[in-house]
Amino acid sequence: MQDPQAITGKDIDYKYVSSGAVLQLLKTQKSWEWIGSLFETKNYMVQEETFFSREKLEEQVNSLNCAKKENQIAPENAYVSFVNSEFTIVPETEGNELNTKEAYQMICRAIDNDAAEVDLESDPKAYKKADVTKESSELQNMVNTYKNLTKVNITYTFGDETVTLDGNTIKNWLQFDEKGQLLQNDEAFRQHVVDYVAQLAADHDTVGTERQFQTTSGRTVYVYGSAYGWKIDQDKEVAQLMQEIQSGTQTTREPVYxxxxxxxxxxxLGDTYIEVDLTEQYMWYYQNRNIIFQSEIVSGLPSDPDRKTPPGIFTLNSKSSPSVLRGEMTANGTYSYEQPVTYWMPFNGGIGFHDADWQPYFGGDRYLTGGSHGCINLPPENAGQLYSLIQYDVPIICFY
Known part of the structure; x- marks a missing residue:
């Protein structure tokens, strides 16, 4: 509360201006009727006017101590902050910033009513108020939303390994200003979620990586796999994680793959896989570490880059019996070759396992001169056996 200040009539050119009403009233009185006034009292009402400079009054109001910038403290809105390990609403502060327009109007009304003083604090409009108060439903909703955030506990499982995301980590993704006010920035927060999921993928995805593999023949080889492995669906995982954060979910789960x-x-690769040794020209089908199928093979012609069987890790695309294998279409509309087979099991585009009764023998060095167009040729009886055994999710490891 500040000390009182005075604005004098001289400060605002305050003047009494006669309208002539008093003079006119005097003229209507009769001198001989004075005796009657001894027995009765008469009151006469007349309207007289005063004038003052509204421009000077405005200057006076603006020069009041309470109107000076250095003497004013602006009100502050209520806001959400993180205090004592929880989200809470910090109440607004009132301040003492004068609403000069309202103060001017109050003083004008006081002058018009011949009032000798005016208390600016008596009018709640005279001082500026905070726009957002602690009763704000929007702030309460924010508090409830972010309280859920601190409850979050998502434990991701990767086999025997686990990674936990909790509210303490998530809270660090929020932004606060120097006074501790929570700054809502949904885009920045979502980017933290995107980055977190991207790091999960970088740490645990195996698609597109090279694996060390111990062969049946005792060699150690490195095989690249772009069509097999773990791969997190980052878009779907971000969407699910955002929903779980908003609802304060506590769960243990796998990421979305x-x-x-x-x-x-x-x-x-696990203990169930198909091993195709393109150097040894032999293949094995392991199920739970046990061999359930094996066979000599003939793979693609290694001297022709277009026919050489590519190494890698794959899975079965489809099965059909019988089928016709076709080469590229020529200019006259025919195919470079057409070969009927009884069993067809593609796993890498147009490359797959199939029977090949035209091969004089399998294994050994046959592929060096009589290699296929990239497929894995099998004796007909072996191809039939593999056709009955092969499963879609079994990794097929091809290597030299």
């Missing part, structure tokens, strides 16, 4: 492997860890 777009591709899955048979096992976690260094060897995500």
């Amino acid at each position: 777009s591709m899955r492997a048979n096992a976690h860890g260094i060897n995500d």
Whole structure:
């Protein structure tokens, strides 16, 4: 509260201006009727006017101590902050910033009513108020939303390994100003979620990586796999995680995958896989570490880059019996070759397992001169056996 200040009539050119009403009233009185006034009292009402400079009054109001900038403290809105390990509403502060227009109007009314003083604090409009108060439903909704955030506990499982995302980590993704006010920035927060999921993928995806593989023949080879492995569906995982954060979910789960492997860890190939040794010209089908099928093969012609069987890790695309294998279409509308087969099991585009009764023998060095167009040729009886055994999710490891 500040000390009182005075604005004098001289300060605002305050003047009494006669309208002539008093003089006119005097003229209507009769001198001989004075005796009657001894027995009765008469009151006469006349309207007289005063004038003052509204421009000077405005200057006076603006020069009041309470109107000076250095003497004013602006009100502050209520806001959400993180205090004592929880989200809470910090109440607004009133301040003492004068609303000069309202103060001017109050003083004008006081002058018009011949009032000798005016208390600006008596009018709640005379001082500026905070726009947002602690009763704000919007702030309460914010508090409830962010309280859910602190409850979040998502434990991701990657086989025997776990990674936990909790409210303490998520809180660090929020922005606060120097006074501790929570700054809502949904785009920046979502970017933190996107980055977190991207790091999960970088740490645990195996699609597109090279694996060390111990062959049946005892060699250690490195095989790249772009069509097999673990791959987190980052868009879907971000959407699910955002929803769980908003609802304060506590759960243990796998991330959302777009591709899955048979096992976690260094060897995500698991104990069930098909091994195709393109150097030894032999293949094995392991199920739970036990060999359930094996055969000599003839792979693609290694001297022709277009016919050489590419290494890599794949899975079965489809099965059909019988089928016709076709080469590229020529200019006259025919195919470079057409070969009927009884069993067709593609796993890498147009490359797959199939029977090949035209091969004089399998294994050994046959592929060096009589290699296929990239497919894995099998003896007809072996191809039939493989056709009955092969499953879609089994990794097919081809290597030299």
